[in-house]
Amino acid sequence: MSALDALVRPALVRIAAPGDGYDPHGDRYWGSGFFIAPGWVLTCAHVVAKGGSAVWRHERAVGLSWQDRAATGEVVLAEPRPERPGRDLTHWDFPDLALVRVPEARDVSCVRLSERPPVITKPIPVSLHGWSRQTGRVGIRQAVGEAHAVDGGALLLRWTLPVEGLSGGPVVDLARGTVIGLNKGRGRDEGAAVPITALRALHDAPGGEILHQVMRDHDRHHLGRYRSLAGAPDWTRAQIRLRPPTTQGVGPGRRVHLYGRLAELPPPAGPGEVMHLVDEVKRRVLHDDFQSVLEADPRTWREGVGLLHELRDPAQEAQQDLGLDAVFLYAALVARHVTARHGDSPALRSLARWTGDEAVEAHPAIRQEIARLLASGPDAASAVRESRARADVLVEIDTPHYGTRFPWRIKLLFDGRTISPLHHDDHGVERDRLEETLRGPLADALSHGDSGEHLAAVEAVLPLDLFDLPVDAWRLTPDDELLGPYALTLGQQRTVVIRHAGRRAGPPSHEWLKRWRAAEHGPLRAVPLRAEVAAAGTDAHAPHLRRETPRQSFARLLDAEEGAVPVYCGRVGADEGRRAMAAALAAGHPLALWRTGTHPHEDCADFHERANRLLAEAGRAGGLHRPVRTLRIRAGDDEADPGERSADAWAEHLAVLTDPPDRPPHAPPLQGPLLLGEEAAP
Numbered sequence: 265m266s267a268l269d270a271l272v273r274p275a276l277v278r279i280a281a282p283g284d285g286y287d288p289h290g291d292r293y294w295g296s297g298f299f300i301a302p303g304w305v306l307t308c309a310h311v312v313a314k315g316g317s318a319v320w321r322h323e324r325a326v327g328l329s330w331q332d333r334a335a336t337g338e339v340v341l342a343e344p345r346p347e348r349p350g351r352d353l354t355h356w357d358f359p360d361l362a363l364v365r366v367p368e369a370r371d372v373s374c375v376r377l378s379e380r381p382p383v384i385t386k387p388i389p390v391s392l393h394g395w396s397r398q399t400g401r402v403g404i405r406q407a408v409g410e411a412h413a414v415d416g417g418a419l420l421l422r423w424t425l426p427v428e429g430l431s432g433g434p435v436v437d438l439a440r441g442t443v444i445g446l447n448k449g450r451g452r453d454e455g456a457a458v459p460i461t462a463l464r465a466l467h468d469a470p471g472g473e474i475l476h477q478v479m480r481d482h483d484r485h486h487l488g489r490y491r492s493l494a495g496a497p498d499w500t501r502a503q504i505r506l507r508p509p510t511t512q513g514v515g516p517g518r519r520v521h522l523y524g525r526l527a528e529l530p531p532p533a534g535p536g537e538v539m540h541l542v543d544e545v546k547r548r549v550l551h552d553d554f555q556s557v558l559e560a561d562p563r564t565w566r567e568g569v570g571l572l573h574e575l576r577d578p579a580q581e582a583q584q585d586l587g588l589d590a591v592f593l594y595a596a597l598v599a600r601h602v603t604a605r606h607g608d609s610p611a612l613r614s615l616a617r618w619t620g621d622e623a624v625e626a627h628p629a630i631r632q633e634i635a636r637l638l639a640s641g642p643d644a645a646s647a648v649r650e651s652r653a654r655a656d657v658l659v660e661i662d663t664p665h666y667g668t669r670f671p672w673r674i675k676l677l678f679d680g681r682t683i684s685p686l687h688h689d690d691h692g693v694e695r696d697r698l699e700e701t702l703r704g705p706l707a708d709a710l711s712h713g714d715s716g717e718h719l720a721a722v723e724a725v726l727p728l729d730l731f732d733l734p735v736d737a738w739r740l741t742p743d744d745e746l747l748g749p750y751a752l753t754l755g756q757q758r759t760v761v762i763r764h765a766g767r768r769a770g771p772p773s774h775e776w777l778k779r780w781r782a783a784e785h786g787p788l789r790a791v792p793l794r795a796e797v798a799a800a801g802t803d804a805h806a807p808h809l810r811r812e813t814p815r816q817s818f819a820r821l822l823d824a825e826e827g828a829v830p831v832y833c834g835r836v837g838a839d840e841g842r843r844a845m846a847a848a849l850a851a852g853h854p855l856a857l858w859r860t861g862t863h864p865h866e867d868c869a870d871f872h873e874r875a876n877r878l879l880a881e882a883g884r885a886g887g888l889h890r891p892v893r894t895l896r897i898r899a900g901d902d903e904a905d906p907g908e909r910s911a912d913a914w915a916e917h918l919a920v921l922t923d924p925p926d927r928p929p930h931a932p933p934l935q936g937p938l939l940l941g942e943e944a945a946p
Contacts, residue, residue: 267502268391268436269406274331274373275299276404278395279311279432282327282336293402296394296433296447297328297364299374301481305364307432308446308458309342310356312364317349326364330372337364340474341466358417359462360448363478374485375434376499378442379523380570381461381560382419387412392424392447392455394433405430411437411444414459419445421455441503441516467563468708476531479564487524490517513587514573518622522595525618526565528611529602534711536720538562540654541597542571543678548633549590550577555682559712565598589630592623596637605716655713656721658683659706659735660765660929661698663727669693670730674705676713677723683928686712695730699738707740710758721759721889723922725929727766728846732837732860734917736760736896756897759889761922767849772925775822775852780925782826783855786884790876791824793817793832793856794844811840817847824851829879832858833871854923855885861917874914885922892920 277299281292294314297307305328318325324336342362346353382388387410396405409424419435435445435457445457467475489498503516514522532538539560546554562568572590599616616638623634655676662671669692676684687705706722713720724735736755754760767776795812812820821830836845836858848856857875878895882888895915898904904912 266391267497267505268438268441269393271373271497271499271502272298272375272391272393272434272436273404275375276330276393276395276433277305277307278329278402279305279307280327280329281315282325292327293395293397295431296396298393298432298434298443299330299369299372300377301374301478301485302370302372303366303368304478304481305337305366305369306446306463307362307364308356308360308448309344309362310353310360311432312339312342312362313346313352313356316352320345320349328364328366328369330369333369335366335368337366339363340365341469341472343465343469358448358458359465360458361446361462361466363466363475374482375436375443376441376486376503377460377482378437378440378444378570379564379566382411382414382437382444382459384411384413387422388444389438390421390444391436391438392421392430392433392457393436394430394447396428396430408438409455411435411457412454417459417462418448419457419459421457422453424455439506441499441506461561461567464561464563476564479566480527483520483523483527483566487520490520512585513575514569514591519569519573519591521618521622522569522591523566525611525615526569526595526598529565529598529615530606532563532565533716534714535561535563536654536712536714537601537716538565538568539712540715541594541601542568543654544597545572545590545594546575548593549575549586549630555678556684559676559684559686561712568594568598589626592619592626592634593630593637595619596623596634600637601716652715653713653718653720654678654715655684656680656723657706657709657713658723658725658929659702660725661727661730661733662692662765663729664692668695670695670698672698672702674702674709676709677928680924680927695733698733703738703740706738706754710740719758721761722754723761723763723927725763725765728764728842728849729837731762731764731842731845731858731919731921732835734860734919735762736919737917753896753900756893756900759893761920763921763923763927764849767923768929773852776854776925777852779826779852780854780885783829783885786827786882786887788827788829788855788879788882788884790831790857790872790879791821791828792872793821793830793836793848793858794840795820814843814847817844818850821848821851821853824853829853830856831872831875832856833868834859835862854921854925855888856921858919859917860919867914871914888920888922892918 275298277297279294279297295307295311297305297311300306312319312326315325319339322338324338326337326339328335328337340363343359344353344357390409390411392407392409394405395402407424410422411419412422413420430447431449433447434443435447437444443460445459448456448458450456463475466472486499490500500516500520507515539562543555560571562571569591572594573587575586575590577586595615596619599612599619603612619634620638623631626634655678658675658677660673660675664670671690671692673688674686676686678684686709693701710720722735726733737753739753794817796810830848830853832841832844835841845856878891882891895912895918898912899916
């Protein structure tokens, strides 16, 4: 056996029906698994599914055996899983993972999990491990091959295929000495494995917060084995032996110490909190304007280290390894960030002391920055950039290319200029399914944009026909919780604004630029989006009034003073409201207020008066967000006193156009609406 094979074998678990003993012919054999932490086995969901409905009812219905021991386990997390316990799935999509709790298995050997997504620029030598009954008797099998690509969530294997029964067993990166995947299945010419980073999908499942404890126990286990005086083989020393002696950066020994200390901290609230600090490190170590367009999805502090410990500057021909500077600066930022959020603790002091001691090899400027971050007082506070959301979220919806299906895209928007695509569907969905379809992708994007208590804004870039789409009233889940994290609508929880997709066909007009500068500084005041004018030839003392034409609206709104904000008490996605909004957009107005729901127009005077008061109190464009959010919360309170509800009813279904001329996307949509109410040629 190789050194890595000798480490894998004690962690392998044979999964079968409960009570089958060792059954050498495997009549009740299901598949393979492996310990990732004391008391926790990872395998494929389709392996444990052979146990039927009892598995999905959280019963201890999974038989496990390893070395000379046996126990029964309970499936705590699995993705995918049948909607009903008695119904099996005919096809097991990725991630095809199941986490099994085995309380009796405390003194066990555990594999070492990779902390980074597999990036395959050239084939990686790997070994496949597990139990199999291919020869007629159940036994441990091993094969060597290559991981040659990542495609559609699958890690593709070549030169070896998982044999029957290996499903759920580990795939080991032979160059780095870590488990990078699980055997899933085989095709005609290649095998497929589940990348170990697919564990992130379990984080998002109900009860997924238990994974923080599992990964904490994983890192504690390996730090304990590395520190042990017993002299037994361990994964960290195996990794050190595999590492070329000339390699720079933070080696396995330092990383296992760092991971052990990070494991003692409160976990991050989401991937945005980790990526916010990773971005800060890259801007400091690489250059100030650095922003990766490829988005990672870390759920633990350790995964931030995985994104940094082999950092190189792509602009440098020599490809200098910057990992050592990056990792120690990241550790200091984590310590400072967690202290600010949760207060001081022995675990944080341990991390700070270790980081300060180990960072002696870092660049002198980085060492000074680390010292400021780890110090207390005003110097430390000035070393941290002002807190804010990591990114905002763009929801782009196009006019249907064909039929009635709306194509959509969801992206992250960094600093109002750099875009990172996350999800899209060019085929599109029907209008009445947009909220349901975008709920999951939008929740994922917001988890990347949020940083702690700083929440990402949502900017909906829409064609004029969709301006009445109530994006602010969408919920991230259909659950009707009273005070849970998803009880509030998007607009009650965070800033939600509308932007116009069709006006980005060319450079911004002079009027648009001028009006945005005025809106940024204020003051603001309301002007009617639509107005009435006297019909020609009528009695001057009792004129007959009619709505102004689109060109009359355009002329009036073009002449409106700077800081004027068009306001309308009805809908603007069709008919006269649409033509008036098109005129306002053509006149360069970047701000507007209207209502997306159906309301009697008898209250329009009151709506305009209250909207004008709101704008005056906000003062400028940036001052609108907080009072609008408060109004949305109050207007949506069904249990409030009738008098209070009546006072806030004017703001029900309130929509806000906030459309700066310098914000991407700069390219026009594939099909955009025309201005001034004109119809496109057939």
